[in-house]
Amino acid sequence: MSAASEIELDIDAMLAGLRRWVECESPTFDADAVNRMMTLAADDLAALGATVERVPGPAGLGDCLKASFPHPRSTEGGILIMAHLDTVHPVGTLKALPFRCDGNLCYGPGICDMKGGTYAALQAVRALRQAGIDTTLPIHVLLTCDEEIGSPGTRELIEREASRHRYILVPEPARAGNGVVTGRYAIARFELLAHGRPSHAGAALADGHSAIREMAARIPEIEAMTDDDCTFSVGVVHGGQWVNCVSTTCRGEALSMAKRQADLDRGIERMLALSQRDAEGIGFEARLGVVRPVWEPDAATLALYEKAKAIADELGMPLPHSSSGGGSDGNFTGALGLPTLDGLGVRGAGIHTLDEHIEIDSLIDRTRLMAGLMTALS
Numbered sequence: 001m002s003a004a005s006e007i008e009l010d011i012d013a014m015l016a017g018l019r020r021w022v023e024c025e026s027p028t029f030d031a032d033a034v035n036r037m038m039t040l041a042a043d044d045l046a047a048l049g050a051t052v053e054r055v056p057g058p059a060g061l062g063d064c065l066k067a068s069f070p071h072p073r074s075t076e077g078g079i080l081i082m083a084h085l086d087t088v089h090p091v092g093t094l095k096a097l098p099f100r101c102d103g104n105l106c107y108g109p110g111i112c113d114m115k116g117g118t119y120a121a122l123q124a125v126r127a128l129r130q131a132g133i134d135t136t137l138p139i140h141v142l143l144t145c146d147e148e149i150g151s152p153g154t155r156e157l158i159e160r161e162a163s164r165h166r167y168i169l170v171p172e173p174a175r176a177g178n179g180v181v182t183g184r185y186a187i188a189r190f191e192l193l194a195h196g197r198p199s200h201a202g203a204a205l206a207d208g209h210s211a212i213r214e215m216a217a218r219i220p221e222i223e224a225m226t227d228d229d230c231t232f233s234v235g236v237v238h239g240g241q242w243v244n245c246v247s248t249t250c251r252g253e254a255l256s257m258a259k260r261q262a263d264l265d266r267g268i269e270r271m272l273a274l275s276q277r278d279a280e281g282i283g284f285e286a287r288l289g290v291v292r293p294v295w296e297p298d299a300a301t302l303a304l305y306e307k308a309k310a311i312a313d314e315l316g317m318p319l320p321h322s323s324s325g326g327g328s329d330g331n332f333t334g335a336l337g338l339p340t341l342d343g344l345g346v347r348g349a350g351i352h353t354l355d356e357h358i359e360i361d362s363l364i365d366r367t368r369l370m371a372g373l374m375t376a377l378s
Contacts, residue, residue: 004311004372007127014123014363015106017044021115022099022108026062028086028148034062037085041065041143048126050141058153062086062145066161069125071138077164078137079374081125082329083118083171084147088352097354107357116358117171117345117366118143124371133371136378137166147329150189150290155332162333167304167377169370170330171345174362175322178312181343182305183323184331185257186264186294190271192234192252193285194218199246208246209282212239215250218274218284222254230258230267254286257325261294292327295334304339304377311372317365344370 026037034057042052042065050067051074057063068074087110089097099108106116125139142161144154151158162168175181194215199208215237225232232254239250256271258264268288277283297305305321312319330342346366348358 002311002314002372003128003131003133003375004315004368006133007131007368007371009123009127009364009367011360011364014119015101015360018111018116018119018363019099021119022111023094025089025091025094025109026085026087027090028061028088028146030091031057031060031062033091034086034145038063038065038143038145041085044122045141048122049129055157057145061153064145064154064157065141065143067141069129069139071135074138076138077166079135079139079167079169079377080162080165081121081139081141081169081171082158082162082333083114083121084144084329085115085118086145086148087113088148093354097356101360104360105357106360109356112173112346112348112356112358113351114172114345116348116363117173120346120363120367121169121171121344121370124367124374127367128371128374133375135374139374140165144329150292150327151329151332152290158329158332159336162338163336166339168330168333168338168340169344169373170328170340170342171366171370172328172330172343173345173351174347174366175324175343177320178318178347178365179320179322179343180305180308180341181324181330182297182301182321182341183334184292184295184327184342185259185323185325186261187292187327187331188256188264188268189289190254190256191287191289192218192254193287194239194250195277195281195283195285196246196248196250197280197282198248201244201246205246211247211250214284215239215252222271222274225267225270229260229263230256232256232267232271259294259323264294292331293335295331295340297323298337300337300339301334301341304341307376308341308369308373311369311376314372315365315368
């Protein structure tokens with residue numbers, strides 16, 4: 001019998017602990033809120049016996065945490081649990097999406113992406129320690145603050161820390177059929193800027209050129225570039241300040257995703273080629289932002305998956321694997337050639353919506369899976 005089967009888990013206690021995390025709302029752009037979540041996680045890590053280091057975050061954003069659990073070789077690299085504690089849900093979302101359980105489902109902002117999986121990973125370590133089960137390799141943790149905006153301020157930290165370790169475990173949400181992730185598509189973010197000419201919207205409408213109208217004309221053009229190889233979507237638009245003024249600026253953000261890096265590179269060229277302004281400065285600009293490189297599974301990642309699959313087989317659960325759309329910090333570590341297994345978190349749905357939830361029994365399933373995997377790695 002392996003550690004996956006031996007550990008004792010209390011689902012009521014796990015839900016109570018997870019509730020504290022979910023009810024500590026932590027949207028990326030609210031540094032104070034993220035830091036409250038980091039403090040809560042730091043306290044929980046310390047209570048589990050970990051040595052915790054707080055790392056000042058990028059300008060205007062929250063902090064990060066590094067932690068190491070007691071081990072004879074704790075100063076060495078080993079297994080890195082890598083996760084983010086920022087969410088897309090603004091403070092106050094709990095009013096519309098309160099933490100609640102309904103049958104086998106449990107709801108709350110950020111519960112699936114990815115507080116549930118992160119909490120389960122730490123509970124796996126807790127259960128192993130409580131059972132007196134040692135791991136061959138030391139276990140370390142990296143919790144970051146800006147994954148939901150592409151990790152622009154933490155990529156260097158992620159790559160530096162991950163490069164010290166033999167295995168990277170990412171408890172992002174599980175995929176369909178209880179699946180895990182062994183690769184991710186390439187992703188690029190763009191800043192969009194439309195420039196107009198001001199005028200009084202009531203007295204001299206014809207003298208102006210609306211930046212909002214310029215942006216509105218570009219959005220269908222951008223999204224029409226989507227094909228089987230590369231997708232384009234506009235997800236943010238802000239423009240205007242006074243309804244009686246013709247807008248001079250309008251800003252937006254767009255996302256492009258491709259299964260292959262070459263396809264994304266071509267997509268980036270197409271997007272940037274849309275930039276065009278006349279002699280007065282009126283027109284449109286597309287600027288390249290954060291890029292997540294494609295992560296294609298290699299032999300080392302697939303070998304790590306096979307170890308996880310053996311644990312899942314023992315537990316009687318399926319564990320398919322696939323490459324996935326939607327970026328994660330696993331893009332960075334996988335692209336570096338580090339053995340990375342992503343999607344180890346809980347099963348659920350409604351991610352980034354007011355229906356976000358997890359399957360309660362997956363807290364047990366995935367905690368056992370991660371505990372078994374940690375003990376199997378050497």
